[in-house]
Amino acid sequence: MDGIIRFNEAIDQALAESVTFYSAQVDQARNLFLGMLGHDLRNPLHTIQMTAFYLAALNADAKVSEAAGRLINSGRHMQALLDDLLDFNRTSLGLGINITPGDVDLSQLCAGALDQLRPANPGRRIDLEVHGDTCGSWDSKRLQQLLGNLVRNAIKYGAPDAPVYVDLNGDTAGVVLEVRNSGPVIEPSDLDRIFDPLKRGSDNENNRDADGSLGLGLYIAREIARGHGGSIEARSDENETVFTVRLPRSHYIEYETREQL
Ligand SMILES: Nc1ncnc2c1ncn2[C@@H]1O[C@H](COP(=O)(O)OP(=O)(O)OP(=O)(O)O)[C@@H](O)[C@H]1O
Ligand SMILES: [Mg+2]
Known part of the structure; x- marks a missing residue:
């Protein structure tokens, strides 16, 4: 037996x-x-x-x-x-996102990227406000991709008649990039899961857009922020929805300095 x-x-x-x-x-x-x-x-x-x-x-x-x-x-x-x-x-495939850092002024990068996004969204106000030193060592293409994903979301899911604000604040730790819009609130239960791949907010979950949205934009944005040693988080209430990206000025220098200590 x-x-x-x-x-x-x-x-x-x-x-x-x-x-x-x-x-x-x-x-x-x-x-x-x-x-x-x-x-x-x-x-x-x-x-x-x-x-x-x-x-x-x-x-x-x-x-x-x-x-x-x-x-x-x-x-x-x-x-x-x-x-x-x-x-x-x-x-x-387990390969991770490749980051190739170089000297970047984030204010110039954002101004250029927004100039490219405005013609595709005529009638939408997209404002940029800059404070402090916004220079650092980052991958410019990747940060354009990150910004594009956040701004396209703000335009698509925000109130159609409200402006989109992009704010940059440089301090000693690095630069904080915020993309803000007013419009429908993201439910607290959705706030974490929208960063997961192929996940969309409950309102859009079963909705196949004509433009083929997959639910990948925020996942990629988070991978890019993390690849730079930074982070991304979202908050949302009746007043506004804000995506905050924190980028250390140079991930690699910080890492090397820590190693030497
Ligand atoms: N600014 C915003 N305001 C309200 N909801 C948002 C905002 N940004 C994202 N969302 C919600 O988060 C979900 C996930 O966003 P994400 O960018 O990852 O995917 P997507 O926009 O659905 O598709 P893709 O970016 O792949 O085209 C969206 O489907 C939407 O429900
Ligand atoms: Mg998106």
């Missing part, structure tokens, strides 16, 4: 190990497929974007310039979706 029980337990364990192994292989194959698809879509998208810039530069007539402008904006949006998808893919 004992022998049969041991035999059954061994079979159960072997089955459980096989299922775990098999599902890990399926996950890996799906992630590799998504990564390759995202990667290969970049080349044709790049050609579409270059053609749109070429058409816009022709200064042909108002209709052509308008159509080229729409192509440029949609191309930028598609690029942002692909970037988020590829980053999610990298983290799923």
